[in-house]
Amino acid sequence: MHPGTAVDPGPAGPVTAAAGLLAAAVYLSAAARLRRRGDAWPRWRDASFTAGGASLAWAAVGSSPGGPFTAHMVQHLVAGMFAPLLFVLASPVTLALRALAPGAGRRALLALAHSRGAGWLLFPPLAALLDAGGLWLLYRTGLFATAREVPWLHVLVHLHVMAAGLLFTFSVCGLDPVRRRWSPRLRGAMLLAAGAAHAALARSLYAAGPPGTAFSASDLHTGAQVMYYGGDLAEAALAVVLAGSWYAATGRARTRRARADRNGTGGHAPRRDVKVG
C-alpha cells in the first residue's frame, strides 16, 4: 500500500454531497412552511441544519490539507461527529412531525420514532457500542487497509461512520421525541465511555497506524492529533448540550412548581437536591 493512493470511491462522494444539500433544502422548506402557518421555529435551527448539510457535502467532495491519513481523519471527524451534531441540534424529527400534514406519512414517521427497533438502537449503551466499536474495528483490524482497495467497502465504511455518529449523537442529545428518553446520567456515562474509547484509539494511532497501511510518521501523528483534539471538541459540545438541557429542564420544573405554589394548587414536595446524570 503506497501512502498516496487513496481509493476512488466512484460516484459515492457526489451522491453524498447531493444528499446533504438536498436534506438541508427539505429542512429549510419545512421550516418555511411552519412559519407561513404562523408557528414559531427558531432560525438558529435552520442555520444549524444547513451547516450540517454543507459540511457533509464538503467532507464528501472537498479536499482537506495534509497527508492522506490526516485528510481521511478530517473527513471522518466532519462526517461522523460534527455534521451529525449540527443535524441533531436542529431537532429534525420534531420539525417533520409538525410540518407533515396528518395522514399516512406522518403516521409512518411517528410509528418509526416510537417503534421498538428505534428504541433499541437509541438505547445509549448500544449506540455508543456501535459508534466506538465500529471505529476500533476499522482502525485496529485489516478493515481500513481493505477498504482502501475495495470501493464498495469504502462506501459502506463511510456510511457506517456517518450513521453510527448520527445515532450516537441523537441518543446522547435526546432532543427529539422518540420511544423513550433516557436519564441524563445514563447518557452522560455513555458519552464518557465512548469519549474514552475514542481518545484511547487516537492515542494508539499516534504510535501505530492501522494494520496493513504505511503512512508516514508525520502524517500519522497529525491525523491522530486531529482525531484526539477534534474528538474533544465534539465531545465537549455534546456535554454542553446534555448539561444545558438538564439545566433548562430543571429550571422549567422549578418555575412550574413556584407558580403552582403561588396559586396554592401545588402539592408540597419534600425538599430534595436536584441530581444530575
Next chain:
Amino acid sequence: MSAPARPPAVPAARPEQRRSMVVCAVIGAAVMAAVDEIVFHQILGWHHFYDRSTSGVGLLSDGLLHTAELLALVVGFFLFADLRRRRALAPAHARAGFLLGLGLFQLFDGIVDHKLLRLHQIRYGVDVTPYDWAWNLGGLALLLTGVALAVRAARRPGAAE
C-alpha cells in the same frame, strides 16, 4: 427529561454547603487536570500525547481520565450555575471545595499515575526526584489549604445545615 428534579418551591436563600463543596471540588479537579494537560503536555512538552502507556489498560485509563476531565468541567459549571440560580451557593464551602479538588487531583496524578501505574513521568532524561517532590508537595499544600478553609467554613456561625 426524566431526572426527578425537585428544587424548592419557594426560592429561599438557603445555602447547601456540602453540595457547594462537592460541585466546586469537581471543578477544581477538572481545572488541575486541564492545567496539567495544557502546561506540561502541550506547552512544555515534558510528557507527551503518547507516552510509555503501551499496555491497553494504561491507554484506556489515560483516555478515560482525559475524557472525564472534560465532562467534569462542563457538568461542574452547570451544577455551579444551578446552585447560583437557586441561591444555594455557600461561598466559603465552595472555595474550600475548589482547593480540595485541585490538591486531590494533583496528588492523585503524582502518586497513582506517575508512581503506581507509571503512565508517564513528569520529565524524561533527567533526575525526576525534584520534580516529583515539587509536584506532590504542591498538591499537598493545595489540599491542606482546602482542608483549612473547610474547617474554617464549618466553624462559621450558622454553619450547621
